[in-house]
Amino acid sequence: MERKWWKEAVVYQIYPRSFYDSNGDGIGDLRGIISKLDYIKDLGVDVIWLNPVYKSPNDDNGYDISDYYNIMDEFGTIADWEELLEEMHKRGLKLIMDLVVNHTSDEHSWFIESRSSKDNEKRDYYIWRKGKDGKEPNNWRSCFSPSAWEYDEKTGEYYLHLFSKKQPDLNWENPNVRKEVYDMMTWWLDKGIDGFRMDVINMISKVEGLPDAPRKNNDPYQDGGQYYLNGPRVHEFLQEMNKTVLSKYDIMTVGETPGVTPEEALLYVGDDREELNMVFQFELMDIDAGVDGKWDVVPWKLTDFKRIMTKWQKELHNKGWNSLYLNNHDQPRMVSRFGNDTVYRTESAKMLATMLHTLQGTPYIYQGEEIGMTNVKFDSIDEYKDIETLNYYNETVVKRNADVQKILNAIYIKGRDNARTPMQWNNEKNAGFTTGTPWIKVNPNYKEINVKQAQEDPNSILHYYKKLIQLRKQNLTIVYGNYVQILEEHPEIYSYLRCLDDDRLLVILNFSGEMPVFNLPEEIICKDKELLISNYDVDVKEELKGLKLRPYEARVYRLK
Numbered sequence: 001m002e003r004k005w006w007k008e009a010v011v012y013q014i015y016p017r018s019f020y021d022s023n024g025d026g027i028g029d030l031r032g033i034i035s036k037l038d039y040i041k042d043l044g045v046d047v048i049w050l051n052p053v054y055k056s057p058n059d060d061n062g063y064d065i066s067d068y069y070n071i072m073d074e075f076g077t078i079a080d081w082e083e084l085l086e087e088m089h090k091r092g093l094k095l096i097m098d099l100v101v102n103h104t105s106d107e108h109s110w111f112i113e114s115r116s117s118k119d120n121e122k123r124d125y126y127i128w129r130k131g132k133d134g135k136e137p138n139n140w141r142s143c144f145s146p147s148a149w150e151y152d153e154k155t156g157e158y159y160l161h162l163f164s165k166k167q168p169d170l171n172w173e174n175p176n177v178r179k180e181v182y183d184m185m186t187w188w189l190d191k192g193i194d195g196f197r198m199d200v201i202n203m204i205s206k207v208e209g210l211p212d213a214p215r216k217n218n219d220p221y222q223d224g225g226q227y228y229l230n231g232p233r234v235h236e237f238l239q240e241m242n243k244t245v246l247s248k249y250d251i252m253t254v255g256e257t258p259g260v261t262p263e264e265a266l267l268y269v270g271d272d273r274e275e276l277n278m279v280f281q282f283e284l285m286d287i288d289a290g291v292d293g294k295w296d297v298v299p300w301k302l303t304d305f306k307r308i309m310t311k312w313q314k315e316l317h318n319k320g321w322n323s324l325y326l327n328n329h330d331q332p333r334m335v336s337r338f339g340n341d342t343v344y345r346t347e348s349a350k351m352l353a354t355m356l357h358t359l360q361g362t363p364y365i366y367q368g369e370e371i372g373m374t375n376v377k378f379d380s381i382d383e384y385k386d387i388e389t390l391n392y393y394n395e396t397v398v399k400r401n402a403d404v405q406k407i408l409n410a411i412y413i414k415g416r417d418n419a420r421t422p423m424q425w426n427n428e429k430n431a432g433f434t435t436g437t438p439w440i441k442v443n444p445n446y447k448e449i450n451v452k453q454a455q456e457d458p459n460s461i462l463h464y465y466k467k468l469i470q471l472r473k474q475n476l477t478i479v480y481g482n483y484v485q486i487l488e489e490h491p492e493i494y495s496y497l498r499c500l501d502d503d504r505l506l507v508i509l510n511f512s513g514e515m516p517v518f519n520l521p522e523e524i525i526c527k528d529k530e531l532l533i534s535n536y537d538v539d540v541k542e543e544l545k546g547l548k549l550r551p552y553e554a555r556v557y558r559l560k
Contacts, residue, residue, distance in 0.1 A: 001318060001480050006195070006252035006277055008479050009046035009094070010357075010469050011364045015329045016053055016075055017061060018422045019367055021434035028422070028433070030076035030084050039451070041091045043370060043462075044469035047252065048088060049197050051329055052098040053081065057107050059166040060144075060387050061420075062098075063199060064105035068184045085192055094194035096252055101181045102203045103167040110180075111168050118155050125177050126168045127160040129210065139212045140224035145391050147221055160210075162203060162228065164387055172204045172237055182244045189245070195252035198276070201238070202257040202268070205231030229259045235267055238275040247274065254323055254362075255279045262315035269320035278321040278362060284308050285331060288413075295392055295410040302511045305338075306485065306494050313360055313483040322361025326352055327369060332418040334366075336375035339552065340513055345372050345449075347552040350464045350535035351509055354554035357468040358478055358498065358507045365465070368423050371454045372461040375418040376443040381408070385440050386416040426452040464535065471533055471556070477503045486524070492516040493549065497524070497559075504559040505532070510549040520544035528560040 020032030030053065040048065052062035055070040062072060071078050088095050104111055113122040129137035129149075136149035137158055142165075149158040150165040160169045170177050185196065206228045213222035238255075246253060255268055257279040268276050287304060290296030316322050326334035335341045339348025349372040356363045378384060381393050389411055396402040412418075417440060424446040425432030431446035443449075454462035472478045481500035487493055492512040498505040506529075508518055520526060531540050534555040544557075 002271075003480075004277075005250075006047075006362060007321060008473070008476075009252070009362055010044065010472065011047040011049050011096070011362060012040055012043065012045040013049045013051070013328055013364055013366045015051045015367060015420060017051075017439060018420050018433075020423060020425065021436065021438075024434060024436040025074070026434050026436040026438045027074045029074065030071070030080040034080075034084050034087050037087055037091055037093065041093060042466075043365075044466050044473070045093070045365065047094045047096060047194065049096045049254075049364070050098065052100055054100075057105055057166065059105070059164050063100050064103070064107075064164065064167045065100055066105040066107040067109075069187065082191070089192070094252070096195040096197055096254075097188060097193050098199060099185065099196040099201075100199040101170060102200045103161065103163060103169045106166045106168055114168075115152055115154060115159070118157070124171055124174050127171050127206070127210075128155075128157045129160070130157055138210050138224065139215075139220065139222050140210075140227070141213075141219070141221035144388050146395065148224065160206075162200075169206075170204070172233070178237065178240065182241060185241075185245045189249050189251065193251075195254075195277075198253065198255045200258065201255040201276075202230050202234055202260065202279075203228050204237055205234040207231060225259060230257075230264055230267075235273075235275065238268065239273075242274045242276075253277045258282045262312055265312075266316065266320050269316070271319060278323045280323050280325065280328075281312065283312070284326075288337070294414055295407075297410055297413050302491055302494060303489060305511075306488065309359070309494075310483070310485045310488075310496075313485075317360065317483065322359070323364060324356050324359055324361040325364040325366070326356060327366045327419060328364065329366070329419050330416050332414055333373055333375045334369060335372050336418070337413075338511075341372075341374040344513055344552045345374065346459075346461055347535055347550075349461045351511070351552045351554040353461070353465055353468055354507065354533065354535065354556065355494065355509055357472050358505070358556060360479070360481070360483055360498075363472070366419065370462050370465040371424065371449060371451055373421075373424060373449060374443065374445060375412065376421050376441075377412045378417075378441060381411075383441055384411065384415065384417050386420070389415045389417060424450040426450050464533075467533055475503075475505065475532075476500060477505055481505070486521055487518075490516070493518055506544075506557045506559050508547075508549070508553070508555045508557075510551065510553045513551040515548055515550060518544070518547040518549055524559070526559045530558040530560065532556045532558055 017028050019028040020036050021028050022031035053075045054065045055067035056062045056065050056072050071081050110122050110125045113120050114126045136147050140148035142148040144164045151158050161167050213224040253276045255276045260281055265279050268279050287300040290298040335349045339352050396407050397404055421443045422433035422438050427447045430438050431442045454460040477498050477500040481498040484497040486495050493516055494509040496507050536550055536553055
């Protein structure tokens with residue numbers, strides 16, 4: 001396998017609005033990030049992924065961009081951004097920016113022109129259609145609200161928005177749109193950034209004719225994903241993007257691609273495809289979603305979890321590259337979702353991190369994960385800020401009179417604001433995030449869970465992350481080695497080998513609060529062993545037969 005810097009890197013994701021506020025207005029900003037770069041560097045990571053900082057009316061927290069060449073006023077200026085990049089590069093940190101080009105804001109100059117008249121030269125920059133029988137052009141449901149169409153009175157037509165009505169979809173069939181996007185990408189790369197994370201990039205090509213989605217229930221709006229996920233020209237567009245822009249720079253690219261299988265992922269990241277370096281897949285993120293989707297929360301099983309992880313590890317090996325994440329700005333906190341955020345918060349956070357940093361792929365750490373930040377339970381819907389959450393509450397409770405507590409429970413478990421509460425820096429007011437009033441409430445547990453406390457405790461989750469990151473850097477077997485799962489059907493233990501040449505690493509993870517017994521299978525010959533890392537004190541003489549694991553225990557051994 002060819003060595004690449006982005007395969008050996010560890011990424012730290014920053015959600016700027018919630019990271020650190022330098023001027024007391026309650027909103028995180030670029031100068032706040034600059035002031036915390038030494039903290040990030042000390043963690044040992046190589047790359048920072050910055051969620052969108054471009055000019056935006058903030059209907060969807062920056063994912064509705066009104067000017068790709070400017071910085072959101074609340075975050076600072078382009079001069080602040082340039083200083084941030086310079087300070088990062090000084091410390092050997094690379095920067096990847098969020099690229100949001102499936103849609104813009106309805107306040108972008110292109111859309112203002114596009115909606116001004118049917119014969120405007122930018123009309124075809126977006127997807128406009130006449131209504132059908134006095135209704136929308138088709139029955140597609142938006143990801144954020146009922147219909148994916150918004151009627152525009154001025155021109156008497158509807159425009160497509162797969163997300164909020166303030167996020168009209170760009171028409172990638174138009175070569176002028178693609179040229180505008182490639183020119184903008186080149187502008188940022190020439191300023192010195194090190195790559196892009198591409199928002200919902202597998203939605204940019206829609207099936208011709210935009211047909212109605214099949215009816216699965218009585219809802220007037222249906223999931224049209226089959227007509228815009230991995231659409232007919234998406235690979236043509238990405239190969240064109242690669243040839244025109246990406247191939248000219250030594251950069252890292254990761255595409256957010258909901259709904260891809262490993263086979264489809266290889267079309268985006270295959271070594272011979274000349275498209276992207278890696279994708280974010282969502283199969284694992286859907287493990288606790290029932291038949292009615294994300295908000296229909298169902299229990300998950302470790303055997304299913306392992307099957308998904310193993311499938312991606314095996315099917316991309318030597319053909320493409322994985323990304324590794326358990327949470328981000330759109331997902332609940334990983335220790336609350338996959339661990340135990342009460343009795344065994346520290347142990348389970350360390351165990352989950354051990355898994356993320358010992359699989360093949362590039363690990364992504366989401367801000368606060370490294371100190372074990374948890375989900376939040378706000379008392380009232382009025383304290384939530386996320387558009388997806390508020391629309392869900394409005395559709396269910398307000399319009400259909402659904403059970404308030406049932407809906408709030410789903411929001412507690414899956415809502416995006418779980419990830420967006422302010423970073424917990426210390427145990428002072430507002431967790432040290434701001435001297436003002438934070439834009440969203442701080443998780444009340446900040447007095448116990450914060451960076452200052454973690455830095456002072458040698459056994460903290462934070463210090464464990466530093467050791468894990470160093471372990472990965474010192475062992476190419478973790479980065480490039482083969483993956484072999486063992487004890488496949490065990491309901492509580494996830495265990496695997498990572499092998500490169502004669503080097504063999506054994507990873508043992510207890511995903512439960514119980515004390516299961518681990519037995520190394522007979523066919524794995526082990527004359528001696530060396531403990532590389534563990535989240536409990538371990539007697540190094542212990543045998544790998546009849547090994548009683550403690551709750552959420554994690555161990556990594558080198559087998560000899």
